[in-house]
Amino acid sequence: MKHAVFETDFPDLNLLKKGKVRDIYDLDDNLLMVTTDRLSAFDVVMPDPIPDKGKILTQISLFWFEVMKPLVPNHLISSNVDDYPSSCKPYAEDLRGRSMLVKKTEPLPIECVVRGYISGSGWKSYQETGDICGIKLPEGLEESDKLPEPIFTPSTKAEIGLHDINIDFEEAVKKIGRTLADKVKEFSLEIYKKGAEFADKKGIIIADTKFEFGLNENEIILIDEVLTPDSSRFWPKETYKPGGPQKSFDKQYLRDYLISINYNRKPPGPSLPADVIRNTRNKYMEALKLLTGPNHEI
16 A cells, blocks of 8 residues: 555646645646545545545546446546646656546536435435425435435535535526536436446445536536545445445445544544544445456556
């Protein structure tokens, strides 16, 4: 296991944005997206990185970008450091395995969330109102139940430290227009269904996920990450049992730890014990190998 990358420092490159997990550099014609080993939970970045997490997330996204290409175009130009502009060469070793050269887009100001199972904020909403984002659901559902059909439940896109807010479809229409909203809803449901079907055969239930889209020369393209344990709930199929929370391959394990120590969900995050860091890394790695094959190396 190599050293963890908490943040990048590339003085010769133009840092455009530092997200919860990704550092994005402006290379004039394109963007360089670097996935660090930072981990956020409850919208707070934890002080301790998870070694190799950025590489694992990048490899999972690259895998899905390829699988989903027939459905929707994406922003990937190359993940091979040798293809990057010469300005990136001094940082090649830091970039290898955890970065992507991508097209510039105008990101849409909503998160495109799809839920196939009822969990998290969706479960909370259902308990209070019987619906999620204005979509009425059958009575008598239990936590973690599979929904009759996957549903599209968009949310706002919050800045670091703030929470995304679930919105109904008409609110999404107000933000981006009906034509765009209809299209990203269609894309989101198609990608989720294809991904969930594939993952199911590999022993993973993708309970819910979120996508991001951008406009590139008026074309809608898939950006950021796709069906990773950071953007989705991954449950082991063999232990799935509705009626409560599930075991997971994603950062739910970390959330459960934080809840167990009564963390107040406000910055700064607490330091993480070595076993929590190790177990979190193992869960991410297990998801990668289940999806892409047991011999996948990072």
